[in-house]
Amino acid sequence: MGGREAIRGFAVQTLICLLDSLWESRQWTAVTLEPDSDNDKVDIYWEYADGSTVAQQVKSSKNQISKGYVVAWCRELKDSRAADKYQLILAGPIAASVLDDAPFEDVDVPTPMSMDTLALLDQAITKVDRYLTAKSIEPLPLPLRESLVYELVARMLQAAIRGKCMLREEFDGWLLSAITASYPHAVSQRLTSNCAVLWSVLEIAGPVVASERAFELILPLTVVNGGASTAVAEMFLLRVWSTNREMRYRPELVVSEKSEEEYSMRRRLGRPFGDFAITPQSSVQQSVLFVPVQRPGYEANEWPEGDCQVELFVKYAAQAALCSVKRTTIMIRRDEFSVLTSHRTRFISVSNLDNHLSLL
Incomplete structure (x- = not known):
């Protein structure tokens, strides 16, 4: 094999590894290109979350690949005893009998790939967008996707030279760091879509200064972070309006949820509202x-x-603007005004259940 063919073969091998890495449904935890071993039969070595392993050998040729060669390669790969499962990845034209009779020696032989490196790059550029969309990162501009793919290929080549194992977390980290540097809006959008603020009750109370007469409001809020990065909630804002008035409410204290206690006591024991973090795959509850x-x-x-x-907004640290959480209508009746003198609170539901029931 000449130098040009060897370079092309290694490029095809790297791009095939990249394409397999971008299958979001494949729960791989680590991959090694050109792993150190006693033989040279394994080109790509995969490790999965369930503890299983897969060894792949990549063979490419511009000439038709015969069944005889495929059977021999499969036998050699299986004899390497390198993994739990084995795959022979072919790139280029193959004999019809290869697909008709596969697998061989318990080695899987998937549908052949293209030998055209530009075509493989185009596939990767498409798949990287799907991979990121599955992670709640909004679609990226084509030039950015192209540069991401080229960077991933370069990093994989560098790892292959050293036979270095690449962890899934490291792979995702490359992507996110590159996106953060060149297109931070996509990551802030991801943060927003991965965080949810749950709010279903409005607790109204009388003000500290009775003459002011405007209700004070307690919102039991739960912020859920379903993403892979820590989120920081900086601020909430509540908009209240009717036909002839417009009001804004800001958070002042975090108070206890013990509504049976006298409101003035809850207020006195409250702590100032401030930024708070929500770690990945967790939630934080606060009565604000x-x-x-x-x-x-x-x-x-x-x-x-x-x-x-009423409409509630939240501001995250990684986001430039406020994000609307929920908008709904509440009914203020004469009974609600009893809180102005009773030193107790009253609850009003902010559920949109009635709106959904009207659709049935």
């Missing part, structure tokens, strides 16, 4: 006390009876 914002253009006095619209 909101007070009206005193600013020109916004009301900060007694609420009217009747329907009020």
Whole structure:
């Protein structure tokens, strides 16, 4: 084999490894290109979450690959005893009998790949977008996808030269660090889509200064982080409005959930609201006390009876703008105003259940 053919064969092998890496459904944990071994039959060595292993050999040729060669290669690969399962990956034209009669020697022979490295690169550019979409990262511009693929190929080649095992976490880290550096909006979008704020009840209370008359509000909030990175919630904002008024509420304290206690006691024992982190695959619960914002253009006095619209927003540290959590309508009745003098609180549901029931 000449030098040009050897380079092309190694490039095909690397691109095939990359394409297999980008199958999100494959729960691989590590991969090694050109692993150190007593023989040269294994080109790619895969390790999976269930503890199983797969050894692959890649053979490429611009000439037709006969069944005789395939059977011999499969036998040699199986005799290497390198893994639990074996695959012979072919690139280029093959005899029809290869597909008709496979597998050989218990070695799987998948549908052949192209020998055209440009075609393999195009496949990888398409698959990297699907891989990232499965991780809740929004679609990337084509030039960025191309540069990501070329960087991954370069890193894989570097690892292959040393026979280095590449962990799945390392592979994902390359992608995320490259995206963060060149297109941070995609990662902030990922953070937003991986975090959810659960909110179903509004607890109303009388203000500290009775003459101000505007309700104070306690929102039991649960922030769930289903992503792989720690999220930081910096701020919440509550918008309240009706036909003739507009109000804004900001968080002031984190208070206890013990609604049976006198409200003034809960308020006195509360701690100031501040940034908080939500680690991956976890949630944080907080009962947040909101007070009206005193600013020109916004009301900060007694609420009217009747329907009020409420909308909750959250601001994450990795995100430039506020994100809407929920918008709903609540009914303020005369009974709600008892909190202005009772030193107790009342609960109002902010569930959208009635809206869904109306669709049935």
